[in-house]
Amino acid sequence: MQLKSLDEVNINDFVAYCLKHRNEVDDSFLYDQDLEHFKFSSENPTYLVYSPANEVLAGVSLIIDDYHRRGRKGRFRIFHSEVDSREIYLLLWNALKPHLEGIDHVFMFVPFTNNQLVSRVEELGFQIERYTYVLVRQEKMTPSYQLPEGCQIRPFRPGLDEEIWCSVRNKSFATLKGSETPITPDMVSKMVLDKDYIDGGMLLLYHFDHPIGVIKGANDTYEGKPIMNIGPVAIDPDYQGKGLGRCLLRAALQMAKDKGYDQTILCVNTDNEGALALYLSESFIQVEGVICYTYNLIELS
Structure with a gap:
């Protein structure tokens, strides 16, 4: 060898x-x-x-x-x-x-x-840190949704909304295992240039003029077939628990249908119980699972 x-x-x-x-x-x-x-x-x-x-x-x-x-x-x-x-x-x-x-x-x-x-x-x-499920939904029916008064969903505007996207995503994921590190506007700009980018596939949720949520759909494949990959799904913590995550998810499901996708896929940490319950209630089914292993190098120093 x-x-x-x-x-x-x-x-x-x-x-x-x-x-x-x-x-x-x-x-x-x-x-x-x-x-x-x-x-x-x-x-x-x-x-x-x-x-x-x-x-x-x-x-x-x-x-x-x-x-x-x-x-x-x-x-x-x-x-x-x-x-x-x-x-x-x-x-x-x-x-x-x-x-x-x-x-x-x-x-x-x-x-x-x-x-x-x-x-x-x-x-x-290496030690187990968390478990993650891969969930898939067949697009048999797209459920409707109604946003609360004062809320609206707007398409992401490349070249204008990068900092807004970061602020919502980073605040929402500040304590989420594996996603705590803030992203930068430059990273968001690169999303638009990726081959998996879907025109109009990034959405922003506003409460009046205050951005409070983001969601992204990207082109992907699963078992050799086209599929829309959903993620991130992020709601400002100050606005969670109001059903806005479900509305944003359903907006993405409608987008997938409009774009011609027959199925959607996403990943969720099993300890994110609220998100997992939401996805399962929206007809997503677990198809795979992975274990996140970590090695703490500080203990070696």
Whole structure:
């Protein structure tokens, strides 16, 4: 076995390995668009393990971009081995450690069904932080909604509403596990440029002239079929408990129908009981689940 860091020579090996195994891991950053634009850098420390026959046996890649570094965390893009070997997983994990200066913890999402990876990351000392469900809704019927007096839903205006979007999203998610780090207007601007962007797919909820909610629908696929991915769904905490989240969700469901989607998909932390109850009551069904594992690096220092 030989460990190699990513470079111009073997980047195609890494992409091919991700394409081969992305259905076995959390594929949030392994879509075609992500891999097409993937570049090795200090923000993406990446290593591969090769067999004596020069075949890729395993790979690891960590995301430490500006957003994650501001939260003092790193997220695994992939951590996978074709061979169920503690030695290989330990080799990959140790290779990443020199890149973790200024990082307090790293995390990854592991599908419930990947028993091999569950066992190996727990052997390495990763701890369960939370569980997340993937929910899907078939668009059989779109329920109606009625906004309270003084409320209205407006389309997001690129180039004008980025700071407004951030203010609502950041206030709403300030205590939500995994989303505590504020996003920036530049990050919102990039959403409009992504290939998954749907024209008119970002909506803002106002109470008179005060922005209090956001929701976004993006183009996605599930089991080989088109689907609209909903998220974030955020309501200002001062306005929660008034049924506004349901109204905003139903507006997104109507948008999906108008755009020709037969189904929608979203993710929710299981400890976000209010949101989970809302989605289940709106005919979403759990289809997958993942475990969020974290490793606390502060304890090592």
